[in-house]
Amino acid sequence: MPFELTILGTSSATPTLDRHPSAQFLIFGEHYILIDCGEAAQMQLMRYGLKSFKIDIIVISHLHPDHYLGLPGLVSSLSLKGRKEPLYIYCPKGLQEIMEVQFLYGEMHLSYPIHFHTLENKGEKLIFEDKNLDIISFPVKHRVPCWGFVFQEKKYPRKINKDLPEPQKLPVEAYSIFRQGKDYTGPDGVVMNYLDYTIPNDPPVCYTYITDTLFLPEVAKSLAKYNIDLLYHEATFLSDLKNKADDTYHSTAAEAAEFARLSGAKKLLIGHFSSRYSDLSPLLEEARKTVPETYLALEGECFKSHPNN
């Protein structure tokens, strides 16, 4: 299914002239997902020609201002444009209150409903599920409660072999049974072996987003089971500022790469860069020592289709 990740912002707490605060726009199957929503995210969506009115899911990692301040403006603009469809926001406790006090004093009555879901601070939790997609939250370690997210495609392990002669003669119900890797018994009692009708499917796509955290090797190991194709991990500092990273509960580029290695992620995206770095190449070089397939999460960059290609 379609996978298209666009970086809207990649600055740490203080923005710079060319780096907005954290926000990412993810088209994954039928869903349009906003991951964090730093200040001016609505303008960034506009700048890159993205369909903000299609967003149905928003996940917010934590309540530091550089990760959610764009939300009230986006929510308000969607209402002014007459949106009707509900919006689902998965966020830390407190965001609903923060938003509602603004609606109260602005006397705002949105044209669509928002459903807030509070994240739980107890290990991995399946926070969203439909037939094609799972979203899992897991706590990380920052100065305030903070979460990472796994976006995992759901997929049958096998798919119908379209090169077979006359596959259209199969009964409709046989398709889903074969895709699950099971034999099908027809109304005439004839057993059809799934291996004759199917081939192995492409593996499901998995994207994982982790921002604002100390380096957590145990979490990395526990995420290995997801077969992560693309991992975004914050890399606020270079290793020479490891002490500052620890003091502020952030990670270095080397730690982001070590996290990627331990989790088995096939590609690494680093971001959330401190405003002190105008040249980001040293951060890239530091991470690439451990994970050659590392890329900078630069604004406007788009990672399409299977992220492992």
Place this chain on the structure above:
Amino acid sequence: MPFELTILGTSSATPTLDRHPSAQFLIFGEHYILIDCGEAAQMQLMRYGLKSFKIDIIVISHLHPDHYLGLPGLVSSLSLKGRKEPLYIYCPKGLQEIMEVQFLYGEMHLSYPIHFHTLENKGEKLIFEDKNLDIISFPVKHRVPCWGFVFQEKKYPRKINKDLPEPQKLPVEAYSIFRQGKDYTGPDGVVMNYLDYTIPNDPPVCYTYITDTLFLPEVAKSLAKYNIDLLYHEATFLSDLKNKADDTYHSTAAEAAEFARLSGAKKLLIGHFSSRYSDLSPLLEEARKTVPETYLALEGECFKSHPNN
């Protein structure tokens, strides 16, 4: 004293690719004043090389999101940069609560104090005063409580004539008495006529900011006493959308100009343009029919020194 107004944003509720929500940066004498603080104002301050850490006064007209959503990010970034000086915010009831709930859940402890002052909905009020500057608030008429602001230079009506021979021989205390247009009697009993030592001063500079309001001719007439040099008045729509302007409690460009005429303002700046207008020249032309000295408040435009020049 120095007067330097920079437009940071001039869009109405929904921003456009090249128009941010309302915000203006005013250097007036010793004060660095932010007038409204729409989303991304901190990035706009950066873009135009303005000294955000020098801002000592912020006035917020009302609590619609396009007029204050940039405030939490700016306030947070100033703290991250280690600001110590207090910040004075003049705003509608509710903004302090909106900000404090964000500080609470973000576990933010600012490096400097903020003093919130709630605007009063009862005619003109002197909300700030020092030896060189008065700031006056007055209610306008929008869907939520909303205020306009007069920024009025304080000035002696006369100044010392520096071309007089040996003016330095005057006793120090004589200067301020002469500047007030009074005679000075020396210790020897000799009366010195102020007219011999002074010339008329330049008139004090007055800037007035009015956004998000129905056209209010009575308010315009009552502001005539201030001798407004430069008036910013919202002009969300052209006159062909007068009904829409009325329905949404906004003004047309023609109404902004008529307000300027009635108030006796010498120059008019129009802004807060609806996102439907990509070409703003029809708005300018409409206002110029009444006030030829009308200009568009475009982002990055700067109005320096005496605004009447």
